[in-house]
Amino acid sequence: MTGVQSVDSVALLPAYLAAGTAVLVLVVDLxxxxxxATVAVAALGALGTAAGAILVGAGGERRTFCVGADCSWIFGGRAALIGAVVALLTLAVLGLSAPALRAGPTPVGEYCFLLACSMTGGVVLGAAGDLITLIVALETLTLPLYVLVGLRRGSLASAEAAVTFFVVSVVATTLTLLGAALLYAVTGGLHLDRLGALLAAQPELRDLPLTTAAVTLVVVGLAFKVAAVPFHAWAPATYDGAPLPVAAYLSTASKLGGVVALLAVVQRALPADQTGPVLAVLAVLTMTVGNLVALRQRRTVRLLAWSSVAQAGYILAPLGALAMATGRTGEGQAAAYAAAVAYVVFFVVLELAAFAGVTALRPTGADGGTLDDLRGAARLHPWQGAALGLALIGLAGLPPGLAGLFAKVTVVRALLDSGVTWLALVVAVNSVIGLAYYLRVTATLWAPPATSTAAGGAVAVPLRGVVAVVLAVATVAAVVLGVAPQLVLDLAGR
Incomplete structure (x- = not known):
């Protein structure tokens, strides 16, 4: 085909490494x-994928699968950041899963293979330059999770969670694909940058009812993936029914994938005057409902799930502000998008630390239990309790959890710079509401043991080396990002 360039295999190296890890895991297991040995291969593959993403990203932006100026693969600083984060999250989840894999009936080869496949989708997602690549990558990230969610054999909650997640994801994907098909019918293009250029150059296309329907379907379909209200009902039940390490992956890597996909189409393809108001309303509903419902939760994972819903609202806020911004410039738009990417990276690090803390304080193979099951946990396990407390404080946006504080400051500053003061105030009010349940859980960790055995309480859990390492590394990462947030902000802005 005229204009087709040669394939840049260096740009594709992170995807090769991720996909190769999945294949190698199967071969080694067989x-x-x-x-x-299988777990070690998966762990080394995830570490190699992260290193490959960083090395390729450090060399500047690389493009391949191009027809003229339109490219399906664009690997730059942001794609490198996303690929490295997804790979490291996969490595961490493997570490959290190690005790259960040794003790339980879970097939290790299949478990590691599914995680590696999901990692491949996340790596590809960050570099996707057209709607087809983006949707296929998002589904590659999500599909293995249907099986992983249902791996708690004999648990009705796990089976229900898997079915719920599957049904909702299928509906969301259908809506997204229908929206993409309608966009192609209107514009004749699928590359994100071409779609954005066509809709900007031809205002009459934006006024078509078909375009409005297409934009709505794409945004709604991707809103399911980030568990934005009112498309959030699947998240609490799915998180609570899944094994703890899988719930951690859902709350971090899967959430990151949904945000990246939504960010890509909003920033590069869809008109801001149509997506902005929708995302602003979704942001307000998501953060408010998430925080208010989290106040009433007694189960640990459900509380973290509703917290994750609320955090999605903070992530969506800068995107929703763009259409209503006064005196908006290209530089201001880039800052808003960078704020969303930076926030989600800060969030996934703190969320991983929180799930790692819960895993460290619960018996092998157990679910997250209730808040009463964590009562006095920090008295029995001081440093594990302190690490979980630091993660919760960080999610609340309070010192010494400076990563969470910088995340919220970045979002609020982007909103104020865009002139959308009312949305910044909504973020601030919701941050105060969130303090109530984050501080309540943190206080529970150091609360005196219950006087009645029926009231529950923490139990002594032997120190499990791999889980302790993951918790320590996640905590150190959260501290480092709190001290040097520019490490993320610089990459997010590229």
Whole structure:
């Protein structure tokens, strides 16, 4: 085909490494049949994928699969950041899963293979330059999770969670694909940058009812993926029914994937005057409902799930502000998008630390339990309790959890710079509401043991080396990002 350039294999190296990890895991599991070897291969592959993403991203932006100026693969600083974060999250989840894999009936080869496949989708997602690549990558990230969610054998809650997640995801994907098809019918293009240029150059296309329907369907379909209200009902039940490490992956890597996909289409393809008001309303509803419902939760994972819903509202806020911004410039738009990317990276690090803390304080293979099950946990396990407390304080946006504080400051500053003061005030009010349940859980960790055995309380849990390492690394990462947030902000702005 005229104008087609040669394939840049260096740009594709992170995707090769991720997909190669999935294949190699299957081969090792088949030929060696030693669970530890399989887990080690998956862990090394995830680490290699993260390193490959950083190395390729450090060399500047690389494009391939191009027809003229339109490229389906664009790997720059932001794609490198997303690829590295997804790979490291996969490595961390493998670490959190290690005790359960050793003790339980879970098939290790299949478990590691599914995680590696999901990691491949996340790596590809950050570099997607057209709607088809983006949707396929998002589904590659999500599809393995249907199985992983239902891996708690004999648990009705786990089976229900898997079915709920599957049905909702299928509906969301259908809506997104229908929206993409309608956009193609209107514009004749699928590349994100081309779609944006066509809709900007031809205002009459934006006024078509078909375009409005297409934009709405794409935004709604992707809103399901980030668990934005009113498309959030699947998240609490799914998180609570899944094994703890899988819930951690859902709350971090899966959430990151949904935000990246939504960010890509909003920033590069869809008109801000149509997406902005919708996303602003979704942001307000999501953060408000998430925080208010979290106040009433007694189960640990459900509280973290509703907290995750609320955090999605903070992430959507800068995107929703763009259409209503006064005196908006290209530089201001870039700052708003960078704020959303930076916030989600800060969030996933703190959320991983929170789930790692809960995993460290619960018996092997157990679910998250109730808040009463964590009462006095920090008295029995001081440093694990302190790490979980730091993560919760960070999610609340309070010192010494400076990563969460910088995340919220970045969002509020982007909103104020855009002139959308009312939305900044909504973010501030919701941040105050969130303090109530974050501080309540933190206080529970150091509360005196219950006087009645029926009231529950923390139990002594042996220190599990791999889980402790993941918790320590996540905590250190949260502290480092709090001290040097520019490490993320610089990459997010590229």
């Amino acid at each position: 030929l060696v049949a030693r669970p530890r």
